[in-house]
Amino acid sequence: PLRTPSARTAGARCNSILGRPIQPVGSRTPSWNCAAPPPRSLADVAAETAASFGFGTVPDLPLAATTPVFPEPIDDAEEAAAAIGQGRVLASPLHMASVAAAVAGGGWRRPTLIAGDAADPLAMDAQVRSALADLMLRVVAYGTGTAAAVEDEEVRGKTGTAEYVVGDAIETHAWFIGYWEGYAFAVLVEGGGAGGQVAAPLAADLVARLAALG
8 A cells, every 4th residue: 555645835735746737628727736625515525435436445355455545634735635646545556446447337346356256336427437438538548648548449547646755855656547448457656756657658568468469
């Protein structure tokens, strides 16, 4: 499991790597990955959404696996940090692969090791799933995850750049989660830097090798 502490900017913790204006799809107005803390009522919505993607669910596997956690924020700054996966949010590559699989399959399932023994999925709203799938496709087509693109293949994914503290410095883990055909995956390079630059190309290599198997 990886703890992703955050930098503090203008009184709120945020992702300093991504805390800059970006141009969202279909918009001429730049947005920020660092925003003022939302009203407290949204904290419950965030917690419920995290739970619907398996956060807080203990893995039921015949091997060691870490429980993903989305702790209740202790203040508004941590609430804002948690909204972008920073703060005290913890997740393993196994769990993040299951998050990608939830979008692919229309609902989160507890991971299992035996084919055909999958648990019933937690229901996902069809419009939410469609929107997430579309956004993940755009990430790879012309967003931060273009390095995950594979010719003639429809890869969907999301980059991640998770901060952690080393002494007085802030370093980053490189993430990329996604899915292709019947496969969902998570790529993590510890201390690797930016997800779009480091983890995404590894995801492309994985998909290319799988596609080559026919």
